[in-house]
Every structure is written in structure tokens, then in C-alpha cells.
């Protein structure tokens with residue numbers, strides 16, 4: 001395929017534009033007495049800009065008319081990635097601008113309200129128009145963006161929303177990547193280029209999550225921040241409400257409502273403290289009881305001359321503390337019985353899929369998992385809702401994966417990374433399931449340049465949220481890593497017996513034990529193994545085991561488990577298998593149709609290792625609960 005530069009298109013569109021949403025609230029859209037919502041999911045018109053420059057859509061102003069009048073369009077489901085929807089290899093591997101549009105109506109009743117258009121995420125750069133007028137741009141693939149669009153709407157009649165989305169990864173995006181132009185015309189057509197990625201997952205593109213319109217009164221609840229504490233038999237709920245719009249609010253009522261609907265505390269201020277007597281604390285999931293986590297609701301009623309805006313925010317009362325050898329949830333030691341995940345599945349790519357979310361949470365509980373990491377980007381808010389409701393702890397990770405090249409540590413990248421952390425903390429700060437922020441996965445933290453970079457990113461994240469520990473995930477060692485000094489909990493990815501000494505499971509305990517003990521001596525911080533795993537082709541056997549067989553995966557995990565057992569109670573506070581399920585990657589000689597380190601196939605069927613992990617986690621019980629459990633044997637299935 002002949003393709004010409006696409007980066008020019010990106011630069012033209014984004015030059016001089018203030019990006020991001022850090023300055024305002026990003027509450028999840030929820031209906032209430034004062035808020036209506038309209039879902040814009042469904043089949044949109046879609047057109048990839050196949051022009052050599054990828055810039056034809058901007059040159060010809062495709063946003064000025066219905067997309068179908070600019071050229072051929074195809075139906076494209078929203079939410080979904082566009083990559084695996086058609087039979088076209090060119091679209092699966094497409095890099096550049098794709099265009100979507102659809103028509104919608106808004107009722108005349110909405111004229112007197114504030115109307116907000118929200119994209120829960122689109123990958124990666126987005127430009128949005130309503131009725132041919134640009135309303136917003138956003139830089140980043142996994143976080144929401146929204147804008148007030150009243151002044152662009154035609155009430156009681158048809159409207160059109162158009163979005164151009166560009167999936168190109170550059171040295172300054174998160175994740176970073178680069179584009180190489182192939183100039184040898186004896187081997188490549190003129191203008192040929194390839195997208196290089198620095199991460200081990202497929203760079204799915206498109207509108208990945210819901211698109212919605214919602215209304216609020218003109219003076220509205222813009223943001224809410226809750227932090228909680230526990231004092232003897234009281235739950236302490238610190239709250240802060242930000243209002244937006246005009247005229248200003250005349251009064252506010254803030255109420256804590258329990259599960260039965262009783263108001264158990266209230267205040268008449270925009271910020272302050274509400275105490276809850278004998279609170280139900282939010283605890284991680286326990287196999288012994290299998291009860292959902294306890295969520296209260298903070299009901300905020302903001303009164304102004306434009307009406308009363310009501311927003312209900314679910315939250316949990318719980319604390320997180322880190323000592324030099326433990327993570328404490330509600331002052332009880334927490335051990336992360338975890339897995340690391342990805343968000344993709346067949347056909348939809350990274351598109352939001354409620355069936356998949358439900359299946360994955362059922363599988364997490366079937367496995368006895370109480371914790372996962374959002375490797376390697378922020379997950380959908382509907383996934384985070386389930387974690388809150390079902391009591392699964394989350395290490396909430398930014399898309400800072402593959403920060404390898406010197407340019408990825410530049411000031412432009414640093415500023416963007418800080419902006420992304422601001423957006424992530426803003427979105428997820430009130431979630432009880434989130435117990436730690438991870439700013440990055442496996443950066444080249446052995447480079448001298450990484451020290452200042454991570455001091456800034458981690459320091460910035462701490463300044464946004466002082467109630468949770470901050471980390472990044474390292475594949476370096478205690479001698480090579482320049483940035484572990486800044487983290488609260490050491491998170492290590494380890495592949496002894498896989499990427500080194502392949503086949504030699506007998507070395508795992510010795511090598512990992514030496515490595516962890518030395519790290520402990522140097523840093524005196526708790527340690528989580530955030531990845532360990534072996535690629536396994538389902539149905540492939542070998543006895544004695546060889547790499548890629550199901551037997552090898554089981555043996556490999558068991559050797560790690562023996563070493564973990566020797567370190568639990570000393571400084572090891574968690575383990576996470578890589579990976580919960582197989583997932584798609586770029587094509588590569590180490591990947592046979594994707595990464596196969598899953599306990600489950602991509603279709604969510606268990607490999608034997610899933611049963612190994614399940615027996616282990618169920619036997620471990622869960623030490624962090626109102627009544628710490630004694631180990632019990634399977635209660636599910």
C-alpha cells in the first residue's frame with residue numbers, strides 16, 4: 001500500500017490548541033431528577049481517509065456536510081474499534097484520520113438546559129464538530145472528554161455530530177510510538193510508511209466507549225471530591241463540591257445515604273466533613289462471604305435560580321495506608337491475589353462490551369482474584385463501576401507504556417504525561433476500588449534521564465491525591481533502576497524462566513528470591529510482582545514440559561508460587577499473573593496471533609493454569625475482610 005506522511009495532518013490540527021480537560025470536572029454522566037441523558041451509541045457513518053496525506057478530510061472540510069456526501073461510507077458500530085469490523089486488511093492496519101458522523105434530535109425542552117456532549121473515550125486524537133462547527137479536541141486515547149454544546153444545537157430539529165479520530169502514535173503520545181518512512185524505492189512505493197509501536201498490544205483505534213448527551217441545569221454540580229477516614233466507630237467523609245455555570249448557587253445540601261436509602265449524615269456546605277456512625281466499611285471481595293462491597297451514595301443538591309441540580313455519587317468508606325512492608329486496607333493487611341488484564345476481545349477490539357465485562361468479573365471471582373491492574377491504560381468507567389461494586393481492588397494505570405526513547409522523556413512528553421495523570425485522577429479519584437496509581441509500565445527507568453522525569457510525574461500525581469500510594473511498574477533491577485526511589489510500593493514484572501533461561505523452571509526460585517531480597521534490602525518497601533507468565537498455546541502438550549505447552553505454564557506458575565509463599569508476610573504484598581486472558585498484539589515473530597500468556601483464551605475458556613491459580617487463591621482465603629477468613633476451599637462452581 002502506498003501511503004504518504006500523516007503527521008502533517010496531526011500537527012496542523014493541534015498546533016496552538018489548548019488540549020485536555022484538566023480544568024473542569026469529569027463526573028460520570030448519571031441521570032437524576034435534574035439530569036436527562038441521551039445515548040448516541042449505535043451505527044455511525046464511517047470513512048477512513050485513505051488519501052496519501054491522510055489529510056483530505058480536513059482539506060475538503062468533510063465536517064461541513066454529511067459524511068455520506070463526501071464519498072463512500074460504511075456503517076461502523078459505536079462503541080467499537082474499527083480494526084476488526086470489516087474484511088479489509090488495510091482498515092485493520094490503518095493509521096491516520098478516520099471520520100464518523102451521525103444525526104440526532106434534541107427536544108425543544110432541552111433548550112433551557114445546559115447540554116453536554118461526552119465521549120467516554122476515542123483513540124487517540126479527536127476533533128469534534130456539531131452542525132459543522134468545531135466544539136472540542138482531545139489528546140489521548142483512554143479518558144473522557146466533553147463540552148457544553150447548547151449554542152451549536154438546533155432544538156426540535158435534526159443535528160449532526162462529526163468526529164475525526166487519528167490513531168497515530170508519536171514520540172509524545174502515551175503510549176509513545178513513531179512513524180518510519182521507507183525511502184528505498186526499489187523496495188517500497190513512494191511515501192510508504194509504517195507505525196512502530198513500543199508496547200505489546202494492538203493499537204486499536206476508533207470510538208471505544210459510549211457517546212452521550214446529557215443535560216444539567218445552567219448552574220450545576222461540576223465536580224465532587226471525596227476522601228474517607230476511619231476514627232474509632234466513625235466513618236469520616238471529607239467532601240468538596242465544585243459548582244459550574246451561572247448564576248452562582250444559592251445553597252447546597254450534601255447527604256450521605258446508605259444502601260437502605262437512609263440519610264446517615266448531611267451538611268449544608270460546599271465542602272466539609274460528614275461523620276457516619278458505625279459505618280459499613282468498603283472491603284475487598286472475600287470468597288468466604290461473596291457479598292458485594294458496601295457503597296454509600298453522596299447525594300448533592302445544588303440550588304440556584306436555574307433550578308436544583310441533583311447528582312448521586314456512589315462511594316465507599318475505607319482507608320489505604322502503606323508501611324515499609326504492608327499495604328493496609330482499613331488498617332488490615334491486604335494481599336493482592338491478582339491478575340493483570342487487557343480490555344480487548346474478538347471483533348470489537350477495545351470497544352465497550354457489557355457481556356464481556358460481566359463475564360470477566362464472573363471469571364475474576366471464579367479465580368478467587370481480589371485485585372487487578374488496568375494494564376496498560378485506564379479502563380472503561382463501567383469496568384471501574386463493577387470493581388467498586390464487587391470489591392475488586394484496582395491498580396489504576398496510565399497509558400504510560402513503552403517510554404523507552406530519549407524523546408519520550410522530553411518536556412513535551414512530560415507535560416502531556418502530567419496532563420493525563422490529572423485527567424485520570426479526576427475521573428477515578430472517588431473510586432474505593434482504586435488503591436494505587438501506576439504512572440507507567442516498564443519505562444526505561446535505567447536511563448539517567450528517567451530520574452527527573454519520574455520525580456515529576458510521581459510528585460505531580462501525589463499532589464493530586466495524597467490518599468493513595470503512587471508507583472510505576474519496573475522491569476529493571478534494584479541496581480539499574482533510577483526511579484524506584486520515588487515509589488511507595490515496588491512493582492516488578494519478572495520473567496525468569498521465560499525471557500531468560502527459557503525452559504529452566506528449576507532456576508526460578510533462586511533467581512527471583514535473590515532479586516527480591518536484594519531489592520528489599522535496598523529500598524525497605526513492600527513489593528508486588530505485577531507480572532509473571534509464560535506463553536501457552538491452548539491444547540499444546542509436552543511431558544516433560546517444554547515452553548509453550550500447557551504443562552509448562554502450570555509448572556512455571558507453581559515455581560513462582562513457592563517463592564511467593566516464602567516471602568508473604570515479610571515484604572511481598574501481592575502477585576499478578578500475566579495475563580488474565582490472551583490478547584491481540586502487533587504481528588511479530590514472538591507472537592502467534594497475539595500474546596498467549598493468558599490463563600484464559602481470548603474467548604475466555606480456561607487453560608489448565610487457570611485451575612492452578614484458582615486452587616491457590618481459594619486456599620489462601622482473603623486476609624483483608626471484616627472477619628479475616630481462614631482458608632476455605634472452593635465455594636463457587
Ligand code: GCB
Pocket residue numbers: 199200376441442475493531578595597
Ligand atoms: C511485559 C509487558 C507486557 C507484555 C509482557 C509479555 O513485561 O509489561 O505488556 O505483554 O511483558 O508478555 O512480554
